Amino acid sequence: MIVTRFAPSPTGPLHRGHAYAALFAHQAAQGGRFLLRIEDIDAARSRQAFEGEIELDLRWLGLDWERPVRRQSEHLADYRAALDRLSEEGLVYPCFCTRRTVAAEIAAAGAAPHGHGTIYPGTCRTLSVEERKQRIGEGAPYALRFNSGMAARRAGPLTFTDGARETIAVDAEVMGDAVIARKDVPASYQLAVVVDDAAQGVTLVTRGVDLFEATHLQRLLQVALGLPEPRYHHHRLILNEAGERLSKRDGAQALAALRAAGVTPADVRAQLGFKER
Helix, strand or coil: CCEEEECCCCCCCCEHHHHHHHHHHHHHCCCCEEEEEECCCCCCCCCHHHHHHHHHHHHHCCCCCCCCCEEHHHCHHHHHHHHHHHHHCCCEEEECCCHHHHHHHHHHCCCCCCCCCCCCCCCCCCCCHHHHHHHHHCCCCCEEEECHHHHHHHHCCCEEEECCCEEEECCCCCCCCCEEEECCECCCHHHHHHHHHHHCCCCEEEEEHHHCCHHHHHHHHHHHHCCCCCEEEEECCCECCCCCECCCCCCCCEHHHHHHCCCCHHHHHHHHCCCCC
């Protein structure tokens, strides 16, 4: 049985891009299990009020899902356990660099960003245990990074299956040593998503092509944590008139606004290329 999920963050209203992702995941389940996950680990930006709006929008689109809904904020212990395991394996190290210092080091080295944004140059990877303890003891702010190169060497050749691109070889350098937790947050998106997918028994991860490169890192995390490997399908993005990805931050028109203007679920489905149910 195929198990898919739609996993929005309650940081604003859903727009047509979210509608496409939800409808795509539901269709990809092919009559199997369709799950809803609320990715609210970012407590500073998440709002409970948006959760109700998300469910209202999905029901308006004609979708239903299994209960209970998994909320990341209710499973912080799961992420801490995963982080502890990675730490015990020597795959996590504290990083005291700011975004500004990382950018400066990359510029000084004459390197250019590649892959999924700016790749961390590994500045803190080689710090001694004593220096790390000293800085932490002095109260220096830090994040926890995943040593992807070491994880890749231990894992050996890895691949993932993408429905749109067939079999892809995992490249540890695509995302580099990404941040997987911070001092006050037990997991970043990258770590939480692999723990969540395994906990929910997701067999097919459907999501936008903008997250394609993150899959390289997530496959390494899955292997390091002994988690099952799902299949993937990175679908197209819904763009605005300027050819840019729809975004909450850029004021993409909310589904609620479309509904208020008299647009029907059938209209939205047709606009997004889905047949009427």
